[in-house]
Amino acid sequence: MDETRGPDAAPSDAELLLETASEAARAVGPRLRKAFRSRPPVATKRDFHDPVTEHDRAAEETIRAVITSRWPRSAIVGEEGGETGSGDLCWYVDPIDGTANFAAGLPFFCVSIAAAVRGELVAGVIYDPVRDDEFTASTAGAWCNGTPIRSTGASRDREAMLLSSYPTPLDLETHGEEALRRYGRFLASFSAVRRPGSAALKLAHVAAGWADAAYGTRSQPWDVAAGALLVRQAGGVYLGDPLAEGDYLAFVGGFDLGSSALAEVAP
Structure with missing residues (x-):
């Protein structure tokens, strides 16, 4: 030491x-x-x-x-x-x-x-x-x-890029057709939806303003703790407990969650 x-x-x-x-x-x-x-x-x-x-x-x-x-x-x-x-x-x-x-x-x-x-x-x-x-x-x-870096970008779904691996195989097993319908709502609402993998790197991109929102289910603290701090310190919003297993939602500062298709999944 x-x-x-x-x-x-x-x-x-x-x-x-x-x-x-x-x-x-x-x-x-x-x-x-x-x-x-x-x-x-x-x-x-x-x-x-x-x-x-x-x-x-x-x-x-x-x-x-x-x-x-x-x-x-x-x-x-x-x-x-x-x-x-x-x-x-x-x-x-x-x-x-x-x-x-x-x-x-x-x-x-x-x-x-x-x-x-x-x-x-x-x-x-x-x-x-x-x-x-x-x-x-x-x-x-x-x-x-x-x-x-500053977490800034789109304010509405129609202008925004969402990064998400939802639905995962476990989401499909648990929620079945509803998970697919929810994913369909994301596809219809957002300008673009991408599934690149890596929750941490997705959060880093939201923190940098290179993507507008990220959503994930059943994350672990090692997946999201660093990313949550990045988003918050860059002026974005991170919802969920980054030090416990659970769902998370992150988005750039100024994003209108209330009018977004993501509102229904906000932790």
Whole structure:
């Protein structure tokens, strides 16, 4: 641990925590770029819709090592390694958000790392290793590659782009035809609907104003914690609890949710 840092974190340590998150995210960039489009072997977790590769696990191990070397008295909640450690400081880590894209060779995946102190999100990084885009957020603001970003864009559905993986196979299993009808309403209402994968990177794009809204169901904290902080610090709106499993909805500042087809799914 750097001797200039105490072993325990406070919200005022946001910039130091952000430095660690950035270091950890970039530490796995070379590995992910080298493995990208190598068609690595794929295993599955819950079912065949939930893939994992050796690179997910190895990247998370590297990220954990960086974090614990800097902040040993902290908890880490990772997609692959579960929850370890304890303390007021908790890290939420997704080593590859968008594993299916990564494994197939589609360049829409990222590393997502967030830090929360006593349940308050204070730092987050979303790193796109293919484009070398680094989205960062702290209590002081939000940036892409060091340049401040603002979450601005369309105000109405008919002018807006929605990023969403809804309906997922589980949505279809749970809600059946209603899920398809709801998706149809999205298609009819929005200027464009895209399903690129990677909840974290979708939220980063909303934070940057490159898309206008993002919606997802049954997300986990490692998927959305960093993205939620990015959206909020960039002036957008994030609805849902980013530190608990559940649905989320995010949109740019000034978007009229009341007149939107998304109003019916707002958490």
